[in-house]
Amino acid sequence: MRHLLSAGDLDVDAACLILDTAAQLASVTDRSVKKLPTLRGRTVVNLFFEDSTRTRISFEIAAKRLSADVINFAAKGSSVSKGESLKDTALTLEAMGADAVVIRHSSSGAPHRLATAGWIQGSVVNAGDGTHEHPTQALLDAFTLRHHLRAGTGDLAGLRVAIVGDILHSRVARSNVLLLRTLGAQVTVIAPPTLLPYGVNDWPCAVSYDLDDVLPHVDAVMMLRVQAERMHAAYIPSVNEYSRRYGLDICRLGLLPPHAIVLHPGPMNRGMEISADVADSARAVMVEQVTNGVSIRMAVLYLLLGGMTDEDRKDL
Amino acid sequence: MDSGFTDSARSVVLDAGDIGRAIRRISHEIVERNKGAADLILLGIPTRGVFLADRIAAAIEQIDGEGVAVGALDITLYRDDLRLRPARALESTAIPTGGIDDKVVVLVDDVLFSGRTVRAALDALNDIGRPRGVQLAALVDRGHRELPIRADFVGKNLPTALAEQVRVRLVGFDDIDEVTIEGGAR
């Protein structure tokens, strides 16, 4: 593995390797010394063009637990707003000897560009790009699903997962549809038609406009954040209407099979896509998702940087 | 199998009987040295060290009548040669409940060679807890140490040339018990 740009780049073996590696690394969290020497001397740069404290911290903890040197580079202005360009930032990081760049960017494809434009040598990890993908989120979701519903091993064959909300603008949804499909799960995306991408019927998942219809038949439901501003572009008539039709409240929670769990990538809009009592219920696994996020990101960084890299090959 | 070697370059140095006897002897020595198995934890180093640790634990139970705690310690993340190969898949680490603090840990590996694996295991133990003591058991000591490390319990000392390969097969992971030397000038 050279980069992690899209969940679609992972085949089932590669995905399971990341999940298995994360499972082993999870135990580090329970130890008194929460640190491994593995990435000593490697430099990981968190290059965040968009504010996302939780994702940045998750990557930062992951890198530090593996003893990598971590540099946080918060690039406020992207080239769109005439700040320093992505290219110049990349050249700077390359000159500083970054072994991996974890990038969050508002422009879909920016990590892909960073990895392929020849600006840098190091590995690139997509930490969320525009409305494209967020592969480590999908991996941590798969890890959480596997832990709860598949005893923590193997793939997710036969697992039924509903993804509900603003699929159109969601990078989490795209990565999850791709990864869950690769792992053998059956995914249904649920949203009002305005919040589904054009061509969604050709995606490797089922599509529904009716949440109540689907809930009784799934093992897990993943609620996505819906921004209230969507109302202004006529995607939804009102927050209340959205919430009535697609919000997960305590009544709808009762429609789920007893074993089913509720996921949310955060940050949550309590009262919009998920009610407070559901968010705080025993079925909700959001806190675990955060914990698992660190293990997944450790696994990804280890698999990218823990062996021979191109840089090492050059030194031979 | 490497096609560069003929069958004549492969010789069996320990057969199933030899391995069984070696395991029993090591187990006796461990019990004798530690005056029982009460505070012992056997930690096998994957892959075959784990199977060896299980067999030693079973033998100790027969000798001592009491069970001995056994687990696995993956040292991949502590290796000093990570950058020489692509990233390796991790093996399982399983520390018995209660941890290793104030216990005597016996590290179990199939072959003792450069000593680097054991160095990595000692580093790993250091991050997991503070054992009262650490001992080392190996089925085969083939020499060529690169670090000041020696085994406390050895099944067989096996003088080898550097170019030779010592292969251990153990029932459970492989289909037979056998130690062979392959390749080299033999």
Next chain:
Amino acid sequence: MTKQSTVLRGVRPYGEDVVDIVIRAGVISEIVKAGSGAGQVIDAGELIALPGFVDLHTHLREPGREDAETIETGSRAAALGGFTAVFAMANTSPVADTAGVVEQVWHLGQETGLVDVFPVGAVTVGLGGEQLAELGAMATSAAQVRVFSDDGKCVHDAAIMRRALEYVKAFDGVIAQHAQEPRLTVDAQMNEGLLSGQLGLTGWPGAAEESIVARDVLLAEHVDSRLHVCHVSTAGSVEVIKWAKARGIKVTAEVTPHHLLLTEDLVATYDPVYKVNPPLRTSADVIALRAALAAGTIDAIATDHAPHPHEDKDCEWAAAAFGMLGLQTAFSIAVLTMINSGLLDWRTLADRLSVRPARIGHAVGHGHDLVVGAPANIAVVDPAASWVVEPATFASKSRNSPYSGMTLPGRVVHVFKSGEASVTGGSTTC
């Protein structure tokens, strides 16, 4: 202008019989049996002669963005591409919305002299879409503007579009519409389809083009004026134009070389060299556009040559500028997509690359058949040649060619503009 005759020795007009074409005083003075023409000989080695190409849609960037292209470098690129006339779009800085700006562009074009540069005038002041520019002043200026366009932006207000169509009737002008419904294409990045959903790039639906084309042909019919549709990119627009033409509506249309060859799949690389407006569409659209050009539903190939400095393409997709170079590759793409596929022969290709665009834009002196007495605007091309596209060698100031590294068929060897050689042996003469 030289008094001496020039003889194109052994040339095949439209790929037909080998003749000598004699050029004198800016016109084709004789077409005679091969070997019999008298004058200064240029050995054409049985290459093909076509009327000089006319590009209805070029961005020369001057005034304002001389870092990307100038009238001089753009003229050079055009000449090397076999063009003898280009229409320079109005979206410069300042915008070509006054007689002053279009006259400046006209004069700079004449000074360079490699091609005739016909300025396109803006339809609305500053391309703002709200107030008609002084179309009459531009029409009566030295530049004699006949084509008006807010290209880059759509004249989206139906009332403004209606008035513009009406107003240009006074001087037989034409409104060249960049058909893009703005509200349907806010932040649009690529063709809307399965791929845009997967790549997370905001979609540019074909319907946003087709709805404007449909509206505009109805307006053109209602006010009985001339409409030209720029860079048609979808099969749906072709259907609308076909319907309009069948009704007798005065509509013409152009297609770019890139829309005849490239498809949206290239966007999956996220390489902004493939970012263009209207966006690359599907292979079904490409097939429909080729067929429409062959049938004459689409009248012309126009490059939409859009130079951009490297930094505007060497970035992430969303931050990149829209547009591709086209002048130096247009002929080869036409050969690849239309000749080699058998959809057009050399005569009909000449019709789409020269005759019809000249007629649409009133490019005086251009688009004539290769007959005695016609202005000597001639492109001599080698259909058997092939070449590897190396943007670094382009005459254009910019390098944003989507064909970089591709091997393309057909090469422009000699070009005569008003009887003077502008290109000989594949190089410009000055």
